[in-house]
Each structure stands twice: as structure tokens, then as C-alpha cells.
Amino acid sequence: MTTGVKARSRRGGGRPTIADVALKAGVGAITVSRALREPDRVSLELRRQIMAVVEELGYVPDRNARALASARADVIGVLVPSLTNNVFAEVVRGIYDGLDQSHLQVQIGNTHYACNAEEDLLRIFLSQRPSALIVSGIDQSPVARSLLERANCPVVQIMEIGPEPVDMMIGFSHHEGGKAATRHLIEAGYRRIAFIGARMDPRSQRRLAGYRAAMEEAGLFDERLVTTTIRPSSVSMGSELFREAIARAPALDAAFCNNDDMALGALFECHRQGRAVPSDIGIAGFNDLEMMEVACPSVTSLRTHRYEIGRRSIAMALAAIAGHRPAEAIVDLGFELIVRESTKR
Amino acid sequence: MTTGVKARSRRGGGRPTIADVALKAGVGAITVSRALREPDRVSLELRRQIMAVVEELGYVPDRNARALASARADVIGVLVPSLTNNVFAEVVRGIYDGLDQSHLQVQIGNTHYACNAEEDLLRIFLSQRPSALIVSGIDQSPVARSLLERANCPVVQIMEIGPEPVDMMIGFSHHEGGKAATRHLIEAGYRRIAFIGARMDPRSQRRLAGYRAAMEEAGLFDERLVTTTIRPSSVSMGSELFREAIARAPALDAAFCNNDDMALGALFECHRQGRAVPSDIGIAGFNDLEMMEVACPSVTSLRTHRYEIGRRSIAMALAAIAGHRPAEAIVDLGFELIVRESTKR
DNA sequence: TTGTACGCGTTATCAA
DNA sequence: TTGATAACGCGTACAA
Numbered sequence: 001m002t003t004g005v006k007a008r009s010r011r012g013g014g015r016p017t018i019a020d021v022a023l024k025a026g027v028g029a030i031t032v033s034r035a036l037r038e039p040d041r042v043s044l045e046l047r048r049q050i051m052a053v054v055e056e057l058g059y060v061p062d063r064n065a066r067a068l069a070s071a072r073a074d075v076i077g078v079l080v081p082s083l084t085n086n087v088f089a090e091v092v093r094g095i096y097d098g099l100d101q102s103h104l105q106v107q108i109g110n111t112h113y114a115c116n117a118e119e120d121l122l123r124i125f126l127s128q129r130p131s132a133l134i135v136s137g138i139d140q141s142p143v144a145r146s147l148l149e150r151a152n153c154p155v156v157q158i159m160e161i162g163p164e165p166v167d168m169m170i171g172f173s174h175h176e177g178g179k180a181a182t183r184h185l186i187e188a189g190y191r192r193i194a195f196i197g198a199r200m201d202p203r204s205q206r207r208l209a210g211y212r213a214a215m216e217e218a219g220l221f222d223e224r225l226v227t228t229t230i231r232p233s234s235v236s237m238g239s240e241l242f243r244e245a246i247a248r249a250p251a252l253d254a255a256f257c258n259n260d261d262m263a264l265g266a267l268f269e270c271h272r273q274g275r276a277v278p279s280d281i282g283i284a285g286f287n288d289l290e291m292m293e294v295a296c297p298s299v300t301s302l303r304t305h306r307y308e309i310g311r312r313s314i315a316m317a318l319a320a321i322a323g324h325r326p327a328e329a330i331v332d333l334g335f336e337l338i339v340r341e342s343t344k345r
Numbered sequence: 346m347t348t349g350v351k352a353r354s355r356r357g358g359g360r361p362t363i364a365d366v367a368l369k370a371g372v373g374a375i376t377v378s379r380a381l382r383e384p385d386r387v388s389l390e391l392r393r394q395i396m397a398v399v400e401e402l403g404y405v406p407d408r409n410a411r412a413l414a415s416a417r418a419d420v421i422g423v424l425v426p427s428l429t430n431n432v433f434a435e436v437v438r439g440i441y442d443g444l445d446q447s448h449l450q451v452q453i454g455n456t457h458y459a460c461n462a463e464e465d466l467l468r469i470f471l472s473q474r475p476s477a478l479i480v481s482g483i484d485q486s487p488v489a490r491s492l493l494e495r496a497n498c499p500v501v502q503i504m505e506i507g508p509e510p511v512d513m514m515i516g517f518s519h520h521e522g523g524k525a526a527t528r529h530l531i532e533a534g535y536r537r538i539a540f541i542g543a544r545m546d547p548r549s550q551r552r553l554a555g556y557r558a559a560m561e562e563a564g565l566f567d568e569r570l571v572t573t574t575i576r577p578s579s580v581s582m583g584s585e586l587f588r589e590a591i592a593r594a595p596a597l598d599a600a601f602c603n604n605d606d607m608a609l610g611a612l613f614e615c616h617r618q619g620r621a622v623p624s625d626i627g628i629a630g631f632n633d634l635e636m637m638e639v640a641c642p643s644v645t646s647l648r649t650h651r652y653e654i655g656r657r658s659i660a661m662a663l664a665a666i667a668g669h670r671p672a673e674a675i676v677d678l679g680f681e682l683i684v685r686e687s688t689k690r
Numbered sequence: 691t692t693g694t695a696c697g698c699g700t701t702a703t704c705a706a
Numbered sequence: 707t708t709g710a711t712a713a714c715g716c717g718t719a720c721a722a
Contacts, residue, residue, distance in 0.1 A: 065715035410699035
């Protein structure tokens with residue numbers, strides 16, 4: 001017997017180990033390891049032999065042992081502020097799709113829009129030595145940012161772009177988006193255009209800033225047109241804030257909502273109050289969820305490429321893991337204004 | 346020196362290890378380990394001493410090493426068929442909330458409603474030796490079921506209940522739900538009640554069966570009233586299938602939709618076609634998403650306790666991990682019919 | 691291309 | 707209550 005392999009007695013639950021496979025295949029453990037991870041470096045004959053034994057024994061590599069030995073877990077940590085928010089649900093879908101047949105796994109962390117939760121999750125992720133990290137937004141706390149900078153793995157910030165990436169970035173400008181939607185309402189002939197926003201996380205704040213810039217540019221800005229809350233956004237919150245907005249500014253003739261759920265709520269509220277959309281009130285949303293197209297009337301919205309962001313963020317991470325730095329560290333995917341019935345005055 | 350601890354040179358990235366802490370605190374490595382995991386078994390004095398060093402060095406236990414040594418990862422694997430589906434997004438939210446301050450982590454796997462993906466993900470999860478598994482539905486493939494039975498950890502099946510749990514179960518009867526919603530439409534005076542369903546996964550199939558049972562019971566069943574597709578459900582698909590349904594059965598006077606997105610799509614389509622809801626057409630959905638309440642008209646739906654399911658499934662898993670088997674292996678959370686304007690004829 | 695020796699950081703076991 | 711020793715299962719470094 002030329003191999004020094006021996007099957008030891010087990011502490012754990014009898015699962016076959018690499019040593020069992022090696023023994024049965026008559027090769028060294030390391031050859032089994034290579035046959036699985038870098039098949040090209042093992043002769044065809046041995047490889048086949050090994051794979052047969054792997055099948056026969058139902059051998060599955062132990063990820064924990066692998067991670068310990070290589071000081072790197074085959075995990076990509078993903079931090080999102082919400083999973084019930086359709087937008088992030090689609091980002092996550094893009095991430096899973098972009099992963100495709102990679103051997104890596106995604107681990108989702110939900111920060112609930114709280115930066116201390118973000119720091120905690122980051123620490124937990126880092127304790128696993130992830131292969132890469134994907135985080136939402138660009139407003140990390142100083143602590144979180146410092147953790148990311150010392151993460152010793154590729155980092156992709158998604159959904160937004162800004163001047164100082166930790167590493168890589170892919171998203172779009174929420175400020176420009178807010179400005180574009182507002183300008184469209186102005187060009188459509190609306191004048192008393194309200195901003196309605198819930199949650200008001202940093203991205204919504206920037207949309208509001210874009211709205212404000214466009215309104216001031218046109219000499220139309222009025223504080224009373226802005227109605228916001230930090231409470232979570234939802235369809236019913238859209239209805240509620242629309243009622244508030246009308247109370248504050250009875251003459252308003254349009255509403256730019258910080259997302260599509262809110263826009264839908266505003267639309268329903270208009271129905272209920274007998275206000276015609278778009279003739280009495282124009283409505284524009286943000287993100288362009290699938291239902292905006294089919295609503296009655298259909299709702300103007302700013303399409304954001306969130307699925308694409310998810311997909312490409314993973315691609316960037318995988319490339320970086322493989323050692324290929326992207327030509328551009330910052331990718332602006334932009335947005336697209338989709339004009340529909342709700343703003344055709 | 347009474348301790349045999351020595352700090353070795355590092356291959357990994359210089360993170361402090363338990364040996365560093367032990368050395369500095371003048372104790373054995375195992376004592377540090379215990380101080381962190383079972384503080385009660387370490388004297389107060391040593392514990393304080395150790396914790397101070399932990400703080401000072403910023404020591405974080407390596408999860409991979411811990412998992413390897415204990416043959417158990419502090420991970421709960423969760424398998425859901427979708428994340429963009431609001432229902433599962435809320436289940437997942439409940440799961441995260443139920444986890445609370447537990448040291449365990451959740452790892453989400455998305456099966457995309459495909460049972461081969463379920464098997465693959467199960468294998469990946471099992472290769473980590475998870476502390477527990479939570480899986481959606483009760484229709485696992487024989488292979489998946491066998492993997493679960495040999496998983497050697499608590500298993501919770503969620504969203505449905507059935508006769509033969511792998512281990513534990515929490516959910517409700519989709520058959521009864523479908524029956525209850527349909528009976529309500531019948532009692533409200535509707536006769537030509539269509540069933541409109543997309544995706545038609547096993548749970549939707551059972552809703553359909555419940556619909557059929559109620560219709561046959563009332564002598565109202567007609568094949569032509571059923572319109573389904575395996576394509577994914579969405580608001581626009583609701584509109585599309587409603588048009589199909591009307592083409593197949595022009596005299597239909599109500600629609601029971603297999604979920605709320607579909608119901609909303611049907612509602613919008615009625616608006617577009619000038620059909621009054623609820624007088625011309627009654628509409629009922631399933632799940633009772635938040636927006637059903639605020640839609641115009643508000644939409645009748647069957648409220649399901651999906652957040653609660655997530656929350657309690659984790660509680661059951663945590664209890665089982667701690668060795669406390671529940672009194673009842675099967676928990677039926679039921680549902681609640683919420684009657685609103687859309688079916689008030 | 692293949693194998694040997696050893697380290698990865700922690701916990702289980704058993705002894706003190 | 708505490709510690710020495712030996713796993714845990716695999717990958718790295720280096721040698722053959």
C-alpha cells in the first residue's frame with residue numbers, strides 16, 4: 001500500500017470523509033480533493049475511479065472543514081434593508097440567478113434599515129471569512145465602512161452610486177431619478193406637484209432632493225407640497241399620506257410618490273375621493289413594478305434595473321474573486337422614465 | 346507556566362485566535378471556549394479576566410472551526426419556493442424576527458418552485474450540518490423526503506399541514522381555505538363563479554380542489570369556469586387570465602383568484618372593461634395582502650397567518666434544538682375570511 | 691501528476 | 707472548576 005491514508009474512527013455522525021473515498025479508490029486524500037476542485041490536474045483514469053467511489057459512497061465534502069482549511073468560506077454575504085420590499089426581493093432574485101452554477105452560496109442578511117443591525121451582520125459575516133460581500137447603499141456607518149474596508153474580500157455596494165466606493169459599485173442616481181420624474185410632471189402641465197414619501201431612507205431622501213431641485217428650477221417649490229413619514233411604505237400608507245397631502249395643500253394637482261406601492265395607494269385614494277386620474281390629479285411612482293403597467297389607469301413610473309443590479313453585482317463579485325478586477329469600479333445602470341396614462345393630462 | 350497553550354504562527358489573516366486569548370488571560374484554550382459558550386461553568390473571576398482579554402483583542406470565534414469541531418453549524422437552513430412572492434417574503438420576515446437574539450443564523454435557499462433545485466439545496470445545506478431545517482410545503486420528492494428524514498436535525502415543514510410530517514409542521518389547509526372562500530361567494534349570491542389561478546403549485550392545486558368541492562356541493566361546478574396556467578402569478582397575469590376566463594365563460598359573475606396579486610389584476614381588468622365590482626362581478630383573493638384593504642373597492646380575501654407561520658416555525662426549531670419536543674407535531678394556524686366590498690352584492 | 695506532513699481554530703473526552 | 711490531548715475533515719506547501 002503506497003498511500004498513507006487511513007480511515008479514523010468518528011466523533012461525528014458516520015458520514016463518509018475524504019479519507020474513506022481515498023482508501024476505497026486507492027489514492028491519496030489530496031488527489032480526491034483535487035479531483036473534486038480542480039479536475040484538470042488529475043489524470044483522467046484516477047478521476048473516473050475517484051468519481052465512481054464518490055458516487056458509491058455518497059460522499060459530500062464538508063464545507064466547514066473546507067472553509068477552515070482554506071481560511072475562506074464559499075459564501076457571498078448579501079446585506080439588504082428589507083426582503084418584503086419588492087425592490088430588494090428582485091435584487092435578490094437577480095443575485096441568485098447570477099450565481100448560476102457557481103459553487104458559492106449566498107447568505108442574505110436583513111438589516112431592517114437599521115445601521116447597527118448592519119454592523120452586527122457584517123461582523124457575523126466576516127467571522128465566516130466570506131468570499132465576497134454585497135451591501136445595499138452607500139451610507140454605511142463609519143464603523144461599517146471600516147469593517148468593509150478591512151474585509152479582505154471583494155465588496156460590491158449596490159442600488160446607488162456615489163463618489164467613494166469601498167471597492168466596487170453598481171446602481172443609479174436616485175437624485176437624478178427624482179429630478180427626471182418631477183420634470184416630467186412639470187412638462188406634462190402639472191404645477192402643484194406633491195412629493196409623497198414613506199420610510200425615507202437615504203435613497204428616498206435623495207429622490208426628494210431631486211424633486212426639490214426640479215421644482216426649484218421651475219420656480220414651483222413649496223414646502224407644503226412635501227409630505228413624508230419615516231413609517232414603512234405600503235399601499236395603505238400611500239392612501240394615508242395622499243389624504244394628508246391634500247389636507248396640507250388642497251390645490252395639489254399631482255403627486256410624485258417615492259415608490260410604486262405609495263403611488264398605488266394614492267391612485268386608490270383618488271378613486272375613493274372621486275378625483276379623476278390623470279385629469280384632476282397626475283400620479284407618478286418610482287421603480288416601475290410590474291403592476292404599474294396593468295393598473296387602471298396605468299401609472300407612470302421610473303423604471304429601475306434592480307434585477308440587473310442583482311445579477312451584475314454577483315457577476316462583479318465572482319469576477320473579482322477570480323482575480324479579474326473590472327475596468328470600471330463604478331457602474332451606473334441609470335433608469336428609464338415610463339410614461340403612462342396617469343400623467344397624460 | 347501551567348498551561349500548555351502557545352500562540353502559533355498564522356496562515357490566515359492574523360485574526361486573534363482562542364489561543365491568543367488563552368495565553369494573554371493565562372488560562373487554557375478550552376476555558377476560554379467555555380467562558381464564551383457556557384459561562385456558568387467557569388468561575389466568575391476567570392470569566393471576567395477572559396472577557397476583558399476578548400474585548401481587548403477583539404476576538405471573534407471562527408464559525409468554521411467551531412462547526413468543524415462540534416460537527417454542527419449554527420445555521421438554520423430555510424427552503425422557500427420564491428422570494429419575490431410577497432407571501433414567502435413575509436414568512437421569511439417572521440423567521441428573522443423569531444430568531445431574535447439567538448446566536449443561530451438563517452440561510453435562505455430559493456427553490457424557484459422546482460423540486461430538483463430543492464434536492465440540490467438540501468444537499469448543500471446538509472453538507473454544513475445545519476442545526477435545523479425549515480422547508481416549504483409537504484410535497485417533497487421522495488429523494489428530498491429521504492434526505493430530510495436522515496437529516497439528523499429538527500425539520501419543520503411550513504405553510505401547509507398534512508398527515509405525515511417528516512418531523513414537525515405548521516401551516517393551514519389550503520383545501521379548506523379554497524372551500525371557505527368559494528362558499529362565501531356562493532352565499533353572497535354569485536352563481537357562475539370562476540376560478541383563476543396562475544403558477545398552480547401544489548398549494549394552489551389544493552385551493553382549486555377546495556373550490557371544486559364547494560361548487561359541486563352547491564351543484565354549480567362547471568369545467569369552463571376554471572382558468573389556470575403554470576406561468577408565474579402576477580397582477581398582469583390576473584388581468585390576462587380574467588380576460589381568458591370571460592372568453593371561456595362570458596356569463597361569469599364572480600372570480601375566486603388563487604392569490605391577491607391575481608385578484609388585483611382581475612379588479613383592474615374589470616375597471617378597464619367597465620364591469621362594476623361587486624355588482625357585475627364579485628372578486629375574492631387569497632392571503633389578504635395589506636393592499637386588499639385599501640383597494641377601491643376593497644377586496645375580499647382569505648387572511649393567512651404567514652408571518653406567524655415564519656415566527657413560530659423558528660420557535661419550534663429553536664425549541665427542538667434545545668431538546669424540547671413540542672406537544673403537538675402538527676400546528677394548524679387556520680385562516681380567516683375577510684369580507685370586503687368586492688363581494689358585497 | 692501524485693503524495694507526505696502538517697496546520698486551520700475549535701470543541702469533545704477524559705483526567706486532575 | 708480547569709486543563710492536556712486528540713480529534714474534526716480538509717487544504718496548503720513542498721517534495722517526489
